[in-house]
Amino acid sequence: MDTRNLTFMFYGFLAAWAIILIYVGTLVRRGSKLKRELEDVKRLLSAKESTPPRL
Amino acid sequence: MRDKLTYVLLAAGALFFFFNLHGIFDVLPDEAAQGAIYRIMYLHIPAGITCLTGFFIGMIFSIGYLTTGKLAFDAASASINEVALVFAFMNVVTGSIWARIIWGIWWTWDPRLTAMFVCLLIYVGYLLLRQAIDEPTRRGRLSAAFSIFGTVDVVVVWKSIEWFRTQHPGPVLDVRTGGGHIDPAMQSMIFRDLFAFLLIAAALVLIRMKQEENAREIDALRRLAHA
Numbered sequence: 001m002d003t004r005n006l007t008f009m010f011y012g013f014l015a016a017w018a019i020i021l022i023y024v025g026t027l028v029r030r031g032s033k034l035k036r037e038l039e040d041v042k043r044l045l046s047a048k049e050s051t052p053p054r055l
Numbered sequence: 056m057r058d059k060l061t062y063v064l065l066a067a068g069a070l071f072f073f074f075n076l077h078g079i080f081d082v083l084p085d086e087a088a089q090g091a092i093y094r095i096m097y098l099h100i101p102a103g104i105t106c107l108t109g110f111f112i113g114m115i116f117s118i119g120y121l122t123t124g125k126l127a128f129d130a131a132s133a134s135i136n137e138v139a140l141v142f143a144f145m146n147v148v149t150g151s152i153w154a155r156i157i158w159g160i161w162w163t164w165d166p167r168l169t170a171m172f173v174c175l176l177i178y179v180g181y182l183l184l185r186q187a188i189d190e191p192t193r194r195g196r197l198s199a200a201f202s203i204f205g206t207v208d209v210v211v212v213w214k215s216i217e218w219f220r221t222q223h224p225g226p227v228l229d230v231r232t233g234g235g236h237i238d239p240a241m242q243s244m245i246f247r248d249l250f251a252f253l254l255i256a257a258a259l260v261l262i263r264m265k266q267e268e269n270a271r272e273i274d275a276l277r278r279l280a281h282a
Contacts, residue, residue, distance in 0.1 A: 002090035
C-alpha cells in the first residue's frame with residue numbers, strides 16, 4: 001500500500017468513528033436522563049395518589 | 056423485541072464494517088493518482104448516501120405527520136433527521152480531510168460543498184427549532200414544514216455534481232453514470248460499506264425513537280401530576 005498519505009487517511013477513519021461514538025455517547029446520556037425523569041414523575045404521581053384529598 | 060432488533064442491527068452493522076476493513080486495506084489496490092488517501096471515499100460516499108436517504112425518509116414521515124396528525128410520525132421524522140445529520144457531518148469531515156491532500160485545501164465554496172454546508176445549517180436549525188417549542192403539535196407542524204423545505208436542498212446536493220462541473224469530482228457510481236467510471240471491486244466495497252452504515256443508522260434511529268416515546272410519556276404523566 002502507498003504510504004504517502006497514510007496519516008491523513010488514518011485521521012479520516014478516526015474522525016468518522018469519533019463522530020459516531022460521540023453521538024452514541026450523547027444518546028446514552030440523554031437516555032439515562034429520560035429514565036431519571038420518568039422515575040421522578042412516577043414517584044410524584046404515586047405520592048399524589050397516596051395523599052388523602054383535602055376537604 | 057424492538058430492543059433486541061436494535062442491538063442486532065448495531066452489532067451487524069459494526070461487524071460488517073470491520074469485516075469490510077480487511078477488503079479496504081488488504082485486498083483493494085491503491086488508486087493510481089491518489090495513493091492511500093482515496094480509501095476515505097469508502098466512508099465519504101456511503102456516509103453521504105446514508106444522510107441524503109435519511110433526510111428524504113424524514114421528509115416522508117413529516118408529510119405523514121402533516122396529513123394524519125399522529126405524533127409517532129413526528130417522532131420518526133425527528134429521529135431520522137437527527138441520525139442523518141450525524142452522517143452528514145461524517146461526510147463533510149472525511150471529505151475535508153481528503154481535500155486537504157488532493158486539493159491542498161480543507162474547504163472551498165464549490166457548489167457541492169456549499170449546498171452540503173447549507174444542508175447542515177438547515178438540519179441543525181431543524182433540531183434547534185424542535186428544542187425551542189414545547190407544545191407538541193405546534194412543534195410537529197413547524198418542524199415538518201422545515202423538514203420538507205430542507206429536502207429541496209437535499210435534491211440540490213444530490214444533483215449539484217451533475218449541474219455544476221467545478222472542483223468536486225463528478226458522479227462515479229454506475230447507477231448515475233451508466234458505468235465505466237470506477238473499478239467494479241471498488242464500487243462493490245462502497246455499497247458494502249453503505250449497507251453497514253444503513254444498518255448502524257437504522258439501529259440509532261430505533262434508539263432515538265424510543266427516547267422520543269419516553270419523552271412523550273413523561274410529558275403526559277407530568278400533565279396528569281399537575282392536573
